[in-house]
Amino acid sequence: MKRSKRFETLEKRPIHQDGFMKEWIDEGFIAMESPNDPKPSIKIENGKVVELDSKKCEDFDLIDLYIAEHGIDKENAERVLEIDSTQIARMLVDPNISRDEIIKLTLAMTPMKIVDVVTQMNIVEMMMAMQKMHPRRSLATQSHVTNLKDNPVLLAADAAESALRGFAETETTTAVGRYAPFNAISIMVGCQTGRPGVITQCSVEEALELALGMRGFTAYAETISVYGTEPVFTDGDDTPWSKGFLASCYASRGLKMRFTSGTGSEVMMGYAEGKSMLYLESRCIFITKASGVQGLQNGAVSCIGIPGSVPTGIRAVLAENLICVMMDLEVASGNDQSFSHSDMRRTEHLMCQFMPGTDIISCGFGAIPNLDNTFAGSNTDIEDVDDYLVFQRDLKVDGGLVPVTEEETIRVRSKAAHAIQAVFEGLGLPKITDEEVEAATYAHSSHDMPARNLVEDMKAAQEMMARNLDAADVVKALAEGGFKDIANAVLNLLKQHIAGDYLQTSAIFDKDWNVISAVNDNNDYQGPGTGYRLEGERWDKIKNIPFALDPRTV
Numbered sequence: 138m139k140r141s142k143r144f145e146t147l148e149k150r151p152i153h154q155d156g157f158m159k160e161w162i163d164e165g166f167i168a169m170e171s172p173n174d175p176k177p178s179i180k181i182e183n184g185k186v187v188e189l190d191s192k193k194c195e196d197f198d199l200i201d202l203y204i205a206e207h208g209i210d211k212e213n214a215e216r217v218l219e220i221d222s223t224q225i226a227r228m229l230v231d232p233n234i235s236r237d238e239i240i241k242l243t244l245a246m247t248p249m250k251i252v253d254v255v256t257q258m259n260i261v262e263m264m265m266a267m268q269k270m271h272p273r274r275s276l277a278t279q280s281h282v283t284n285l286k287d288n289p290v291l292l293a294a295d296a297a298e299s300a301l302r303g304f305a306e307t308e309t310t311t312a313v314g315r316y317a318p319f320n321a322i323s324i325m326v327g328c329q330t331g332r333p334g335v336i337t338q339c340s341v342e343e344a345l346e347l348a349l350g351m352r353g354f355t356a357y358a359e360t361i362s363v364y365g366t367e368p369v370f371t372d373g374d375d376t377p378w379s380k381g382f383l384a385s386c387y388a389s390r391g392l393k394m395r396f397t398s399g400t401g402s403e404v405m406m407g408y409a410e411g412k413s414m415l416y417l418e419s420r421c422i423f424i425t426k427a428s429g430v431q432g433l434q435n436g437a438v439s440c441i442g443i444p445g446s447v448p449t450g451i452r453a454v455l456a457e458n459l460i461c462v463m464m465d466l467e468v469a470s471g472n473d474q475s476f477s478h479s480d481m482r483r484t485e486h487l488m489c490q491f492m493p494g495t496d497i498i499s500c501g502f503g504a505i506p507n508l509d510n511t512f513a514g515s516n517t518d519i520e521d522v523d524d525y526l527v528f529q530r531d532l533k534v535d536g537g538l539v540p541v542t543e544e545e546t547i548r549v550r551s552k553a554a555h556a557i558q559a560v561f562e563g564l565g566l567p568k569i570t571d572e573e574v575e576a577a578t579y580a581h582s583s584h585d586m587p588a589r590n591l592v593e594d595m596k597a598a599q600e601m602m603a604r605n606l607d608a609a610d611v612v613k614a615l616a617e618g619g620f621k622d623i624a625n626a627v628l629n630l631l632k633q634h635i636a637g638d639y640l641q642t643s644a645i646f647d648k649d650w651n652v653i654s655a656v657n658d659n660n661d662y663q664g665p666g667t668g669y670r671l672e673g674e675r676w677d678k679i680k681n682i683p684f685a686l687d688p689r690t691v
Contacts, residue, residue: 165409232664296327436471559618
């Protein structure tokens with residue numbers, strides 16, 4: 138057949154490199170409104186839930202049982218289930234009805250009832266609801282700081298720049314698991330150099346992740362996965378109770394933590410039971426609430442390609458974020474793993490959370506180039522940062538970042554690289570050379586760094602754990618190395634583990650170590666003129682991007 142040159146041209150566009158699927162209901166390839174989803178229902182007898190979403194108590198699986206026992210306000214549940222879902226959806230977008238009023242209803246819902254409510258809403262209405270429902274009034278975002286070589290000097294420098302740019306949280310992981318202790322202390326030192334108060338985590342196997350936190354090398358965790366069907370949950374030798382126990386371990390040591398879930402994980406693991414992705418994700422959110430955890434990292438996260446391949450999938454991602462905040466949980470709302478070759482489509486996804494704002498807009502904006510992101514790449518990375526700053530400026534939206542100059546960035550990168558050099562020397566770890574410090578100060582990626590002895594580093598990282606070193610030893614090494622200000626910042630971070638104030642919902646720190654959370658900075662949005670507004674000193678900083686010309690001097 139003779140081809141249309143128009144269609145031949147269109148087929149070469151990046152969007153055609155993405156994968157798209159028609160719905161396959163029996164295998165769960167449906168984002169929302171599967172005919173196999175249950176009907177919302179609840180029956181309570183003598184304080185016990187005997188029916189949950191069309192299922193009798195004798196047929197409950199582990200997830201139903203956990204939610205029924207711990208995840209629903211039983212006192213109001215039967216009354217709330219009788220309220221028309223469309224009426225509640227209208228309350229969510231009505232500026233005259235406060236968040237506090239709605240939370241009283243949503244905490245008494247069942248997983249299917251809350252899905253039925255958000256299903257009544259189009260994407261703009263969901264964004265309107267999100268603007269009112271996210272727990273903390275002010276906005277923030279999180280960065281990924283990793284590199285292909287697990288280079289500790291580059292990690293420290295990139296973390297310092299990340300903190301300077303405004304990220305409230307920074308997460309790392311490893312290319313090689315045995316590097317985890319080095320990666321954790323590198324980004325901790327780097328972030329406290331760039332802006333004291335940024336909290337950090339190292340995403341690795343759960344036992345090691347907990348051990349790093351208990352030694353003070355990390356300040357939060359969020360890669361504690363929960364799932365929406367019993368076969369997927371138990372496939373990993375887990376139950377809702379074991380995850381709840383793990384959550385209590387973190388809380389007992391004063392560490393902030395979130396669970397992680399996201400639409401599409403059950404499909405990816407082959408046990409979706411023909412249910413919609415959003416309904417299964419709702420069950421994950423209720424497990425999180427039932428466990429007493431501060432919040433949830435959701436938004437499809439590492440499974441984003443699955444909902445992104447089916448109709449209304451990106452709408453379902455925003456819907457799961459919205460359900461999370463309707464359950465009065467902090468939401469770290471995805472936008473982390475790259476899912477599309479199309480810049481327009483990546484921006485489409487981002488705008489759903491960027492425009493209304495969430496507690497953590499991206500739970501992994503790559504503060505490094507995509508090639509160095511060992512989380513499999515981010516929806517946005519450091520090469521997109523100037524575009525992001527212009528988004529904020531164009532729309533007068535606070536996306537959590539601020540403009541920085543080249544001079545101040547070089548300064549903090551150099552200081553962080555020198556600081557981690559002093560830590561390695563003070564702890565008796567493999568030498569960091571002046572050449573490495575210089576390279577990290579000016580580097581863009583790990584390709585710009587001199588090679589290190591990987592075997593020596595891995596051996597030393599394991600020996601560091603065997604020697605029972607902890608963050609107090611890092612503080613001492615910094616102080617003795619001439620970095621008393623950074624040592625004091627790390628020490629302040631350790632004090633927060635003892636105080637435990639940042640275990641409040643949606644908690645972050647400002648530069649003076651004040652906790653900003655849903656308790657003392659609660660979202661009071663009720664329409665125009667209310668809620669968080671970008672203004673004053675913050676707006677002056679955001680609008681003054683360094684590459685804008687001053688007409689008075691041109």
